[in-house]
Amino acid sequence: MKNSVVEVDGLTVVRGHVRAVDDVSFATVPGKVTGLLGPSGCGKTTLMRSIVGVQIVAGGTVTVLGYPAGSKQLRDRIGYVTQDPSVYNDLTVAENLRFFARVLGTEPGEVDRCIEAVDLVDRKDVVVGRLSGGQRSRASLAVALLGRPELLVLDEPTVGLDPVLRRDLWAMFHALADQGTTVLVSSHVMDEADRCDRLLLMRDGRLIADDAPDVLRQRTRTHDIESAFLALVEGGVEGATA
Numbered sequence: 001m002k003n004s005v006v007e008v009d010g011l012t013v014v015r016g017h018v019r020a021v022d023d024v025s026f027a028t029v030p031g032k033v034t035g036l037l038g039p040s041g042c043g044k045t046t047l048m049r050s051i052v053g054v055q056i057v058a059g060g061t062v063t064v065l066g067y068p069a070g071s072k073q074l075r076d077r078i079g080y081v082t083q084d085p086s087v088y089n090d091l092t093v094a095e096n097l098r099f100f101a102r103v104l105g106t107e108p109g110e111v112d113r114c115i116e117a118v119d120l121v122d123r124k125d126v127v128v129g130r131l132s133g134g135q136r137s138r139a140s141l142a143v144a145l146l147g148r149p150e151l152l153v154l155d156e157p158t159v160g161l162d163p164v165l166r167r168d169l170w171a172m173f174h175a176l177a178d179q180g181t182t183v184l185v186s187s188h189v190m191d192e193a194d195r196c197d198r199l200l201l202m203r204d205g206r207l208i209a210d211d212a213p214d215v216l217r218q219r220t221r222t223h224d225i226e227s228a229f230l231a232l233v234e235g236g237v238e239g240a241t242a
């Protein structure tokens, strides 16, 4: 698709004895929040790892911003937050940000902007090891925002967060998207589906839907995404991708 930020074509990844991603194809458009939803173990992390270029793939192609995934040209154009916080426990939030800003060659002013964006200003001088799990994830997110990446890949960033914080983070994802960032967010919580502009539903390594939440509900004649998911799994839905 022209102008797509991520183009995945026939991607297959084998992990252990499992086809963790099984012949998946889709394309994202810039400036939208795309949700990658599906039950635990369905292949979300593996798909995201393939997009950021850290996964050995068995077949198919992944193109990001016009380059094969993993190309060095993409290094500072993608922000990736894994499920495990990737910040140093023995440094404060601000020290972490300053360290990564130096590594990435980002201007120092970015540090404060990114700390503000994740609402950690009042925690910026606290050693990361003393933060709560949710605060640690937000510190990782702040690092991913350094340098204003064009693509943000966020693996379950809202797990374990309270509803107020979850709402605020989703608002931030949309604000970033409005500024042109393409945001790919995974979740296994179906009630986060309505916060996405577009949904990729996965099950057992396969993509079973690729639609806006409203369109998906209409197509499956359901009122919520959980029921839509069940309808797709149980079959009988016209145009299902599975």
Ligand SMILES: Nc1ncnc2c1ncn2[C@@H]1O[C@H](COP(=O)(O)OP(=O)(O)OP(=O)(O)O)[C@@H](O)[C@H]1O
Pocket (backbone or CB within 6 Å): 015, 016, 017, 018, 020, 038, 039, 040, 041, 042, 043, 044, 045, 046, 047, 188
């Ligand atoms: N390092 C590994 N070695 C072997 N198999 C793996 C490995 N990592 C994941 N898998 C398998 O690949 C499949 C997809 O896992 P993946 O982590 O991508 O799922 P997920 O949808 O992200 O799950 P979760 O929501 O629990 O994070 C699962 O069957 C899993 O058991």
